[in-house]
Structures are given as structure tokens and as C-alpha cells.
Amino acid sequence: MTLGGWITMLLSVGFVTGLLAWCVWLVIRKRPEPGD
């Protein structure tokens, strides 16, 4: 795999994984409010 391939893979996989991790963190951070 070329350097360009490594960069493409790390950016692509890193972006979607990081985005999901950030979203999950935001979702679970919020405690349920009364009435939720």
C-alpha cells in the first residue's frame, strides 16, 4: 500500500469512527430527564 493509500484509509476510517464516537459520547452523556 502506498503512502497515499495509508493516508486515505486513515482519514476515511478515522473520520467515520471519530464522528460515531463523538455522537455516541454526546448521546450517552445526557441523563434522562423526568418525563423522558
Next chain:
Amino acid sequence: MDASHAKKPERWGTRIGVILAVTGGAVGLGNFLRFPGLAAKYEGGAFMIPYFTALLVLGFPLAWAEWALGRYGGSRGFNSGPGIFRTIWRTRTSAYFGTLVLIVPVLVYMYYVFIEAWCLGYAWYTAFGALDLGPEKGAYVDFFAEFTGSGGNGSLFSAAGAPTLAFLALCFAANLGLIYRGLSKGIEWFCRWAMPALVICALVVLVRVLTLGTPDPVRPELSLDAGLGFMWNPSTQHVGFLESLANPQMWMEAAGQIFFSVAIGFGIIITYASYLKPRDDIALSGLTSVAGNEFCEVALGGMITIPAAFVFLGREEVLRSAGSTFDLGFKTLPMIFHAMPLGRLVGTLFFFLLFLAAITSTVAMLQPAIALFEEGLGMNRRQSVTLLGLLTLVGVGFVVFFSGDMAALNTIDFWVGTFAIYVLATFQAILFGWVLGVGRGMEELRRGAEIRVPRFLGFVLKYVSPTYLLGIFGLWIHQQATEKDNAFREIATNGAVRGAAVFIVGMGLLLLGLVHLSVRRWERREQQAKEIAP
């Protein structure tokens, strides 16, 4: 205009549940087979540029718009597409246009549940060794033809087709059973364990693929490193990076992939979002479900399928099978699992995760019709599930009978699973940007939002997304018109395709009739409400 329901409206049980259900509705075979196949077809990483562009311009904005349209209709008492559209655009025509929210998922269900049965069957046969058919691809091609009935019409309605029909009956019953249990106790409960199970299966398969090394020392060029390079290198010795980017076909296919992968225009997101409470967050939930889908597609699907196939078969053979989802998934990959150490376990897990991806999608495809039958025709759950079960049984029977060369499946996939989805998504984009209006639409999206929705999203949704969609749609129509064996010509020349087209029209008219009955019922009720009101 608000619908008055005698019973308590159905709601999601938990926020995680709705996110997993929407993600499950979006994640399907396309994430693990179509996406890597497309990336390989365009020889690697250059494909990711148009792919992520389409994700930003189409994927995120249109998914958010669909969430907003759904919750807007749901907070006014409607869960069905026709009801939601009629609430936003107060004309009769809009409700009839909402028939597409039924046609798309119900007709796609009719062939997707068949494919779901293949996945379950392949998981079973891999686990018990029946798919250890040796190193020649011909044996897997023959197995596929016999198991799916692609050898000839009606071939599955014989003793040889009994196992396929048994797996199909199991999948069909499971879907109806989950729908019958309801939104929270059925769909949500199932997705809460099925989606994590899917990811765990995929991670186990991924670890196996990433530890393959160079299985055949005699052919050192077939290594995992070379396989990953084949999938991710932005340029190859055959095609340069800029040369790849100049290919309009690649941009079109990347947009199409985002479109189908995120499940925009399927009628799933809009229906699911309508069961949220008026102040529930949709911005973060929508973003999370798209992110979950993209994780499954890029980080799991992109790392598993093509590198594994390359390591055992090499570039030429992978390119030959990458253009067809069925070829790659059901003829090539079983051969790879046969050759792979621990292949039986890995193959079983892979086909089981495909089954989970499929069933979390098919169960979502049934809810839009259930919503109309209940709120439009006044049916209870038992009646609505029975009616939908009978309708889809006829459709699935049709697809299974006309299995020769997959004529019925391919025709419905083209006209409904591709064409109608573009039409519905474009209509929804216009509905959000121009009928509901960007101001009200963004206000709806921001209500209860736990993240800041970017202001430029309104501009993107009003101008960029519809233009991009219409552009892609125009290119696609042009491509069809210039192809010698295009879909229109096939209807004229192929009897089975013509039969499938007639079936689609017939089913569409039937659903349109049910929408008409619902509209008249809503109008009568509104008239009565006006007369009672002082």
C-alpha cells in the same frame, strides 16, 4: 387537520432504541458488498473524494430533512407518508404523492426479504460445512443458482427449492412477528440487540482479515498489504488520481451509494421520526444514525470484503466479481472462506451479520404501511399486520416464482429500489426547502437539538441538495437513454421483465386506492369536526 386518535399514540421507548432502529434500517447488504465493490471498481481511494462530498451535500442534509419532516407530521398526529405530506402541503395531491412512501418500502421488501433468506441460508450452510465446495468458482455458481432459483422460473417450487422456501418462511414470519409486537416491543427491542451483535460479528471477521498476512508464500504479491492498497490507494498504475476524479460516472455512483446507504427516500426515516415526541432531539439522533451507518460501511465493509478477496484471488478476479453484489457476496466470498484458515467460523459470522443487516432493514420497510393501515383505514394491529402479510406474501411469491435470471427481483430493484427512491427523495427535498420552507424546517430541526445545527444547512437544503439530486437524476436518465439495452427497451423485449413492470403498476395502484380511502376518511372526519365546532 390533526388526526384524533382514540388510543394512546405509539412512541419509541428509548433514544438509543430509535437511533439503533434507524441505523438498522439504513445498514444493509450495500454496506458490506456494494460499497467495497464500487470502491474496487474505481480502483481505490479516489472514490472516497466523491463519496464524502456526496455524504456532506446529500447524506447529512437530506437525512436531517427527513427526520424533521417526520417529526413535524408526527407531532400533528400523523405517522404515515400520505398523512405527513398532507400536513405539510395542504393539498390532496400531496397525500397521493405520499403513496410513494408506501410503494418504495413495501415493494423493496418483497425482494429484500428473499435476499435476507439467502443470507440466513448461507450462514447455516457455511456453519455446517455444506458450502465447503472446493477451490473452483463453478461449484459456488451452481450452488447459488440452485439455492436462489436463478436457473429458471418456478424452479424453487419443487423439492429442490424446499430449503430456500423454509428459510424464506422463517424470515417472513420473523418480520411479521416483530411488526405485530409493535414499535417499541418489536422493532426497538430487536434492534437493541441485533445492531450490537452485527458490529461484534463484523469486528471478529475484521480481526481475521487483518491477520491474514500472505497466505500463499508462493505468491507474495497477494498479501494483506497489497489488498488494502487495492482498496485504498488513491491512484494505481492503471489509472491516475486526477484521471479517476475526472470520471463523471464515479461521481454519479458515489452519490447513488450515499443515497441508498443512508436510506434517504425509502420512507423509513420519515416514518420512524414521526413516532418521536415534539421536543425530542432529532439533530443529534439523525447525525448519530448516519455516523453509525457510515462506520459500518467505511470502517467495517471497506476493510473486510475487498482486502480478503484480493488476498486469495488477486486483482483481476476481484474486479470481475466486484461489479455485482450477488457475485461478490454469494459466489466469490464463500470460495474465500473455504480457502481461509478459520474460514467456516468467519464465513458463518459474515453471512449472519448480513442477515442481521437485512432483517433490521426489512422490518423497517413494513412500518410505513402499518402506519397508514392503522391511522388511515382505522385498522387495529392484528388487521393491519394480516393485510400487509397477505399483500407482501403475493409479492414475495411473485419474486420467488420469477427467479429465473432474477428477472422480477432486478426489475423491481431498478424501478422501485432506484428510480422511485430518487423521485421520492427529490420530492422530500423540495417539500422541506420550498413548501415547509427553510425557516420552519430549520426551526423544526433545532427544536430540542443537543448540537448546534449549522446555519448554512438551510441554504444547502434549499438550493444545493435539490440541484445535486436533479443533476444526478438527469445524468442517470441520460445514461439509461443512451444505453443500448436500457430498462425501457427491456420492458418491450423481455416478457418476464414486462410482467414484473405490470406487477409494480398493479401494486402501486392498489396502494394508491388504499391512500384514496384514507384521504376520504380523514376529510370526512375533518368535516365532522368543523360541524361540531361552534
